[in-house]
Amino acid sequence: MQTTKPPQITLGIESSCDETGIAIYHSEQGLLAHQLYSQVELHAEYGGVVPELASRDHILRVLPLIEACLEEAQLGAQKITGIAYTAGPGLMGALLTGAAVARSLAFAWQVPAVGVHHMEGHLLAPMLEQTQPSFPFICLLVSGGHTMIIRVDGIGRYRLLGDTLDDAAGEAFDKTAKMMNLGYPGGPIVSNLALQGNTDRYKFPRPMVDRPGLDMSFSGLKTFALNTWHAAQKTDAPQDLPQTQADICRAFELAVAETLTIKCKRALEQEGLNRLVVAGGVSANREIRAQLDALMAKRKGETFYPRLEFCTDNGAMIAYAGAQRLAAGQHNGLDFSCQPRWALEDLEAI
Incomplete structure (x- = not known):
């Protein structure tokens, strides 16, 4: 007798640079919710991204955005089956902020977590559309x-x-x-x-x-x-x-x-x-x-x-890319790490 595999619901966290992106992706229903906070106004007076300020702002934004995303999707945290986070490339402090939150939540919720290549997220973003x-x-x-x-x-x-x-x-x-x-x-x-x-x-x-x-x-x-x-x-x-x-x-x-x-x-x-x-x-x-x-x-x-809102950095692309790797059995342990430089060709095929 065949058993139906339960749907997987992945929380995605993007924090590689100056945007905090959170999304929830359902393996059968697609994208359920996404939230984004841009730091453009914060960095505008400096004419470019200030890494330390970016990291500090991610710390302030990531948990409220996760709560807003769960509310938008009308889900409790217990429904999340996996967490994906941007592990590189990007600003090291910003990456570590998202990775630490993702890994901590995964430990608390007892679900697997996987680090996602930021550029793989962009590359796969068109897969979020109806025509792929x-x-x-x-x-x-x-x-x-x-x-x-x-x-x-x-x-x-x-x-x-x-x-x-x-x-x-x-x-x-x-x-x-x-x-x-x-x-x-x-x-x-x-x-x-x-x-x-x-x-x-x-x-x-x-x-x-x-x-x-x-x-x-x-x-x-x-x-x-x-x-x-x-x-x-x-x-x-x-x-x-x-x-x-x-x-x-x-x-x-x-x-x-x-x-x-x-x-x-x-x-x-x-x-x-x-x-x-x-x-x-x-x-x-x-x-x-x-x-x-x-x-x-x-x-x-x-x-x-991708649709225009998913051209720039966002959590939806990370949730999707991470969902594919989690479905293939990939995940990271408690000793997570981030890579500010990371070649796409080094990724494992699934």
């Missing part, structure tokens, strides 16, 4: 700290095809905004200003597209934007400088989007695939989505994104 990509596919992981092109043959079966040699795309967006005193976080500001920019005024280089391979570089593009801005400050009338900033943002965004599109096209052709997953915070960028959608439409291929 099937394996294998090419994934563009594009965020503030990472820009990678990966072949994905299954969960934990990852092969890095291309990486950024210096600044990640999101980091270049933020630094470009900072150099022009546009505010923090810079990525959304640059993208919004780009909507007002003149496409024909400036032509920025497309870095590393004139050489073979899938590696990328965005540091030089950031410097090109800075030099363009300095030159404009010497020649433009003061009242014209706001439009100049918009024109620079437009040229910068177009260059990043076209560079990523060229590299993704190469990866798809190299691997003989026609499914593309785009994830990470910068995957919310309108121009990048438009160019990649046009590429895949021309190829008659498929493009998959």
Whole structure:
């Protein structure tokens, strides 16, 4: 006589940087609840994330958010069957905050806990949607700290095809905004200003597209934007400088989007695939989505994104990724650890 396996309910905790994300994932019903607190206002006056402040704020937020998530899902803590937490990469203090809470709750509730790779969470975030990509596919992981092109043959079966040699795309967006005193976080500001920019005024280089391979570089593009801005400050009338900033943002965004599109096209052709997953915070960028959608439409291929609220760091992606690994029997002991640097290719396949 066959017995039906009871559903698994996983609590996910994300605390790798400047957002505290909590979610509950049900193995049969999908995502039940998610809560997110962003520290953007806390770090804005410093123009970037202050690690010690980030860690302290996670301590304040994580337990109230867990309580709010349980209330949203209308569940008691006794219903949780496993806990997933971000174990890396990220800021060490921030990671340890989430990991310590997760491991302590798992001990108190007598359930298994598993550390999740932050970028695997992003990579699998489109699996939270109704229409999910099937394996294998090419994934563009594009965020503030990472820009990678990966072949994905299954969960934990990852092969890095291309990486950024210096600044990640999101980091270049933020630094470009900072150099022009546009505010923090810079990525959304640059993208919004780009909507007002003149496409024909400036032509920025497309870095590393004139050489073979899938590696990328965005540091030089950031410097090109800075030099363009300095030159404009010497020649433009003061009242014209706001439009100049918009024109620079437009040229910068177009260059990043076209560079990523060229590299993704190469990866798809190299691997003989026609499914593309785009994830990470910068995957919310309108121009990048438009160019990649046009590429895949021309190829008659498929493009998959997380919903906008799951592009940035969130607990839902950690809950989902952790649920898959817990279902495969993986879990961590009481002697948990975190890894501020952690290669995706080191993960165990399931």
